[in-house]
Amino acid sequence: MNVEFLEALQDLEREKNISKEILIEAIEAALISAYKKNFGSLQNVRVHIDRASGEFKVYSRKNVVDNVVDSRLEISLEEAKTIDPRYQIDDIIEFEVTPRNFGRIAAQTAKQVVVQRIREAERGMIYEEFSNREGDIVSGIVQRMENKNIFVDLGRVEALLAPSEQMTGESYRHGDRIKAYIVEVKKTTKGPQVMISRTHPGLLKRLFELEVPEIHDGTVELKAASREAGARSKIAVYSRDENVDPVGACVGPKGMRVQAIVTELRGEKIDIVKWNEDPARFVANALSPAKVISVDIIEDEKVARVIVPDYQLSLAIGKEGQNARLAAKLTGWKIDIKSESQAKSLQILPSTYDEQGNYENYELDYEYPEDTVEEVENYDASYDEDYDYDADYEEVNSEYDENYDESYEKTNENDADYEAEDDQKS
Structure with missing residues (x-):
């Protein structure tokens, strides 16, 4: 029976992934509870299970005192010295009281305690595993x-x-x-x-760690991430190795790495930008795919004042302000975006301009994919077609002038006829 008992413990250890020692401690506690239920709840007992043979023994523990009040818990000093002369007051003496059988009720109690302790141990292990x-x-x-x-x-x-x-x-x-x-x-x-x-933005970071080996081994570091789940995200990456392009590593060959993450996130668009320790350049990169003329950093107010070309203003702000909002979360700076014409009307001078007073465009660290470049160029071209007010104005004016001249001549002719008729009447 003891051999079967030890084999059962080993099976439980493999199945529940709970150590054998925890199981034995649970059984010892169950036997204590069963003994007290069967032989007196006031007794102070200890159960010991031999780890090698599986045999168990029950010991009743008594304190050595001068005057015995409860014989179930105490023993006199004189009686203790008859057992061993070395005993002193407050020592504890153990007597073996192992019963031949516990009975059906005690056995059921022991079973319940064992099951409960195993369940608690299993829950504790699961908590430790997932809390870490x-x-x-x-x-x-x-x-x-x-x-x-x-x-x-x-x-x-x-x-x-x-x-x-x-x-x-x-x-x-x-x-x-x-x-x-x-x-x-x-x-x-x-x-x-x-x-x-x-x-959670952390999901985006962990997905890139799974897909990009350079992030996993520490060559490329994911510095920051901002996310509007299901719509669009931005991440900022940095390479510790000058020979490794962090953006290219995250995009992967033919965009395979980033595409796998986009698929997992059900089509969520992801912008990958290069992190820079210069806040101005980092803000400029974060506003991609919009082109940025200049960025002025106001340290005290934690504000970045950005100037963009007129035709890039809507692209920099994004749909319902999404691009600017994500860039602000990514960089940690409040971003105030002004168009070139607005900046001139407000007399806001950028920090970067040449000797002739012309603005110098930022050279962004982010290299756009071909489809993005074509999209921006098409956007610019369509905007320029709509924006050519001078040509439209001249064409409309010339048509208006011709129509006006014709109508004016007809009016003059009608007036002359009217005056001639008046003269005849008079």
């Missing part, structure tokens, strides 16, 4: 939905994806495999609760 993984990325399978809360199976525990942490427009179906970011791990009465997120 806060800020990490996990992969799980969607199990069910309750009140817009999504429960994701992570293997040993179910994680909760709250509505506020779900991407806008993203649908979750049973059996879908998703990646998420561990935000927090809580201890509850039902065990550890893992809170995950699909909208």
Whole structure:
């Protein structure tokens, strides 16, 4: 029986991933509870299980005192000295009281305690495992939905994806495999609760670490990230090695690396810019794909005043201010964007201009992909066509003048006829 007992402990250790020592301690506590229930709850007992043979023994513990009040807990000094002359007051003497059998009720009590201790130990191990993984990325399978809360199976525990942490427009179906970011791990009465997120900027960072080996090995460092989940994101990267292009490393051959992340985030657009220790240049890079004329940094107010060409103003601000908002989050600076004409009317001089007083465009560290360059050039060209007010004005004026001359001549002819008729009447 003892051999079978040890084998059962080994099986539990493999199945539950709980150490054998924890299981034995749980069984010892269960036997103490069972003994007290069967043989007196006031007794002070200790249970010892031999780790090699599996045999267990129960010891009753008594304090050495002068006057005995409760014989179940105390023993007189004289009686103690008959056992061993070295005993003194306040010493503890143990007597073996191992029973032949515990009985059915005691055995059931022991079983409940063992199961409860194993469950607590399992929950404790799960909590320790996932609490150490806060800020990490996990992969799980969607199990069910309750009140817009999504429960994701992570293997040993179910994680909760709250509505506020779900991407806008993203649908979750049973059996879908998703990646998420561990935000927090809580201890509850039902065990550890893992809170995950699909909208946290940390998810973007961890996905790039998985896809880009240069970030994982430390060659390329991801300095900052800003995100509006489901719509658009920006990340700033920096290379410790001058021979490694951080933007190119993140984009990957033919854009494969960044495309894999875009697919995981359900089509979310990602801007990759080069980080720079100069705040002005970093702000200019962060506003890409817009072209920037100059950036003035106001340290006291933590404000960056940016001047852009007139036709680039809407591109710099972005749809509903999205580009400027993401750039501000990325850099940590408040960004005030003015067009070139606005800057001239307000007499705002940029910090970078040449001897003739003309603005010098920033040479951005970010090299645009071909499709982005074509898109910007097409945008500029279409804007210029609409913006050529002088040509349109001359053409409209010339047509207006011709029409006006013709109508004027007809009016004069009509007037002359009217005067002749008047003369005849008179």
